Amino acid sequence: MVFFFLSLIGLQLKLDNFCGGVFLAPPQKDRLILLKVSNLNVYYHRVIQALRGVSFEISDGEIVSLLGSNGAGKSTALNAISNILSFQNGEISEGKIEFNGTTTFGKSANNLVKLGMAYVREGRKIFSDLTVNENLIAASYALKKTVKKNDFEQVYDLFKPLASRRKEIAGYLSGGEQQMLAFGRALIGNPKLLLMDEPSLGLAPVMVEEIFNIISKINKDLNTTILLVEQNANLAFKFSDYIYIIESGKIVIEGKVDKLQQDSDVQEFYLGVGNKNYKSYRDIKHYKRRKRWLS
């Protein structure tokens, strides 16, 4: 009996000291994670911090967009992933990047290409003195052991205008065609992950729409996962599955496209459709306090 009471007191003491909580678990992603970036901090010239603890994930087969204004750190993120920061005197001070389960640190950019990561840089950067075909050959240099003739044909199949101009000097192509060539170059060797930095830059509106249709086609037909950096938020929302919004080197909002499209803050600040009365740039609001990017 005494033991019974003692155990009751013990139980009471335990209960008193107990502090439990109700854990609200986040929704889990069901697909395989192809790229995982954790707490990335990047500095340029060891002084300017461009990324402040950025983390994100990309599942296999998705189109994911990184949105943000100039200087937010979008391109830096892509440069860090593809390991070419050192060319701009940048370095990763903290953080981890895992591609397909292995870390990318210590692997050079051309090794990453071999592992299945390709990068279409901002401003196309094609070899303008070479022909279209020579550009593709140059792109396949790192992959010469694995690349097949068929890969070239696949590119020409995807980008019909290039097929008829394969022997022409690339510098004479139109802006849209040059962008297609840049895409084609990246697609040689069937990468698993394609990084794209502002593919719509400097293109006519009709061409921009077409380029994005191609991106969507690459994703569906070749099952290529795409990480897209864009300033054209409307287009990014139309074609992506998942969005991360980055501001001053930090991710401030993330979510599936359909969910973010219902968010009035995102609508107003990123899609410019929050207020139907907006008629021109003069109508854009100059609010001091931005909305909280929290929920």
Added chain:
Amino acid sequence: MITNKSQKNSNYHKEEIKTLPLLLQYHAKTKPKEVAIRQKRFGIWNEVTWKEYEKEASRFGSALLAQGLKKFDNVGILSENRKEWLIAESGMHLVGIIPVGVYPTSPANEILHILLSTDIKVIVCEDQEQVDKILEIEHRLPLLKKIIYIDHKGLSSYNNIKLLSWDKLLEDGIKKIETNPKVIYDCMKNHSAEDIALIVPTSGSTGPPKPAMISFKNIFFIGHASEKVIKRGRRDNVLSYLPLCHVAEQLFSVFNAMHSGYTANFGESIRTIQQDLRDIAPTIFLGVPRIWEKMQSDILIQSKKKNLQSLVLKKALKVSRKFNDPWKKYNIIFHIEKFLWEMIAFRHVRNGIGLTKCRIAISGAAPISQETLKFFRGLGMPLMEGFGMTETSGACTIQSLDKASKGSIGFPFEGVSLKIAEDGELLIKGGCVFAGYYKDPISTQDSIKDGWLFTGDIAKVFSDGSASIIDRKKDIVITSAGKNLSPSIIENTIKVSPYIKECILIADGRRFPSALIQIDFDAVANWAESESIPYTNFKNLVQRQEVFNLISKEIEIYNNNLSNVEKIKKFIILKKELDHDDGEVTATMKVRRSQIEKVFSSEINLMYS
């Protein structure tokens, strides 16, 4: 107006000056070239002398008269703290118009309530954001004649006839003064000490805000009484950063600044406060508990890093506990040790938070945890807790540096009496008691009876005359087991954790106390990075199991400081920060319990199911 005698003296004649506009003119005459206001713009501190201050204020006041306003009309100010706030307020004082401060963070419906209840005729808006809010509710404000905007960015395409820019308004003021140079003089002839100086809407944590009227008499009473406790002088400096529509900031940036003739500084914006503090190094600093908790959390986080500096800091913080009683007489060995630590660490810590020259640090507006007070006192900062409310014109009790007090809020000012009612409510009498609510005699009668102000706070008065606040009368909760709990004591104990920013106790009629926890984003993010836990943003971070475990451990630690019935048994981490926009907190970040319990009812039910 001002006699030669008072001009000669550096200190004015107290009998002669009884209103703030007279004081402004006095300072403009006796020290025209001394700095009255500093305003930082694009990284440069611009100075406004007392002479310029008075000139600008006169122009603003005359311009309001030119708009057809009369004495005792009310004009709203909807702006963050900036020099124009003070110029507008003083300008109104000069011509006998009454300023009404409105929180710039208030949503349109709250602004509407305040403007309607105070019959606002003209409102001064800071920028497009505030103008848009007013335009949204303009059709429901029949008395509103003009909307004055300070910052014109984005407003050029607006064509509402009520809109008028600050610069244009001042030009009207200049014209008015040119046509009638005695306009200000004529207005000031009729001023009396009994006039209402300011209408301050109460914070409204339990109901809609009520407009409280504060007279010049109240202000001068507080000015004289507080000067005896806080020895102020014209060389003092304050940084104006808490909302100026709150009576506490008015007290330091306007009432006391005018009274002692010291400088009020305005930083770039509320977001740059840390840098601004370091620039200015204020000698007097008023912080709400949240500010002190944040500073404490920053210092604690710094001490948890793994480098030599942080190790020294950690050791210093440990040692500082010895010195956290400012009233204790230390022996010489203690003084030497304190001096050494002062040289090694304490002064650097104070420098880091910008309070290196701070002579008097005050915490007010809400109860603060004793742990936080001791933390700063140990670091050599004389942090004192005071008590005041809008209805007592800002302050009425404060701890004294000269004498230790039994009660946490210290001694009442000279001329203020404290009394405890039968139900434990604190009653206050004295010159600080406000002049009543604007056009609301019923509420006024309810709160002032026979000269005693009913504060709505449960308190204790000690034998030495000092007092302690237990909690708001309406906030005291009773658990289903019949235990009375004071939420603020429990919440403040838990909030000492550097990782917990807000703790809201749920216990009324419940089996056990539970809490809604809001994490301190910066501190937890820092911790997550040091532990290599990836996260994207606030929402993502709070949903991580590791963060949940961290908070769980923290609550367990701080639960030890509470009695068994007070211990928090369950908690939930909130997925969003509480915000004024969503109605969960007031403009001064006071929690609106009923609203929160409604918004998070499903989460709360989850804890008790």
